[in-house]
Amino acid sequence: MIIFAILNNKNNLYYPENHHTIILYPGIEKYEILQVALEQLIIELRTLKEKGLKDHQGREWKIELYFSSDWKFLAICLGLNAANSKYFCPWCEISKEQQGDLSLEWKINKTINNIHQNYKCYRGHIRPAIFDMIPLQNWVPDELHIMLRITDVLWRLVIDELKSKNTWGNKARDVIIEEMKRINVRFHFWLEVGSSTWQYTSLMGQDKLIVLQHFNLSKLFPHSRAIQIRNLWDNFYLLHKAMKDFNTDAKMFSNDTHAWLHQFLNSDFYQASDITPYIHVLVYHIPEMIKIHNHFGLAAFSCSAVEKKNHQQVSYFFKKTTKDGGGGKNGKGRKSAILDILEHENRMLYFYNCNEIESIHLPKRLQIQTE
Ligand SMILES: [Zn+2]
Secondary structure, three states, X not given: OEEEOOOOOHHHOOOHHHOEEEEOOOOOOOHXXXXXXXXXXXXXXXXXXXXXXXXXXXXXXXXXXXXXXXXXXXXXXXXXXXXXXXXXXXXOOOOHHHHHOOOOOXXXXXXHHHXXXXXXXXXXXXXXXXXXXXXXXXEOOOHHHHHHHHHHHHHHHHHHHHHHOOOOOHHHHHXXXXXXXXXXXXXXXXXXXXXXXXXXXXXXXXXXXXHHHHOOHHHOOOHHHHHHHHHHHHHXXXXXXXXXXXXXXXXXXXXXXXXXXXXXXXXXOOOHHHOOHHHHHHHHHHHHHHHHOOOOOHHHHOXXXXXXXXXXXXXXXXXOOXXXXXXXXXXXXXXXXXXXXXXXXXXXXXXXXXXXXXXXXXXXXXOOXXX
């Protein structure tokens, strides 16, 4: 799903209804498919950028374009290879091996003009960028996915640590389930058929924040180690909160993210290879983005309202499956749910601008009596 929102409407960007669906398709996220699906949009975006927009009252609007999404979609649209590649960063030229060297500083140093002229000038770029009319500093990382994915890493590192100390057994799993119950988070472990690796519930955003703040790590680790990890988690929670706060000072935030990375690598167990692309972005690029986009604040670029919108669409229109466009196996001939969604949104928008429905005279009922 691709939506657009008007950033100047920043006080209302948290509501899904202010994010308007412009492209919706049930297939996978793939460069070749997106190139076709986005063709018309790209043409319109170029025109909007160059010529602006004239509204029905004759006012002319200058348009500045921004982009925000999760990592995978952003990388595809930028023509960049996958997040686990050697050159993974959309904004700078760091390589995986350089991540552990804390003496190096990383700033946005790529430009969309260079990518537009010759994408091969930066290592890791394997295709032309799709949205090459949007300046790279306006490709803004999404706070929601930064929180989700870094919390995943912190949680996985805890499980890995239990495994490495041979304390990963039924007892540890029972303790985790008990503790999750205490903090009111639904959580399960299970084994898939033919596998000996325990799977566990993938938590939703709100639950992740609860775990991050309230999970009692001393149930799993010796006291001193639990305090150490708890401190790292608390500091990450505060960073995430500050990232969304309009009043956060970019310089102070940069000091805090750097201190957090030092703490991450100093906690005896975590290594440079545990630093993920999202951690790199949080430490080095979010402070820059806070400074550049201080007019809107980074929360304005959050994908959380879009995730909510997606959830609403799936529950209202798709009835369980999204794989076939919502028609369902037995729904041959029935209108696709995608059309339903787009028509519904168009009507909402129409009646938002026109209260024509009030001016329609209700039909008069005539009763004809015959003798
Ligand atoms: Zn970078």
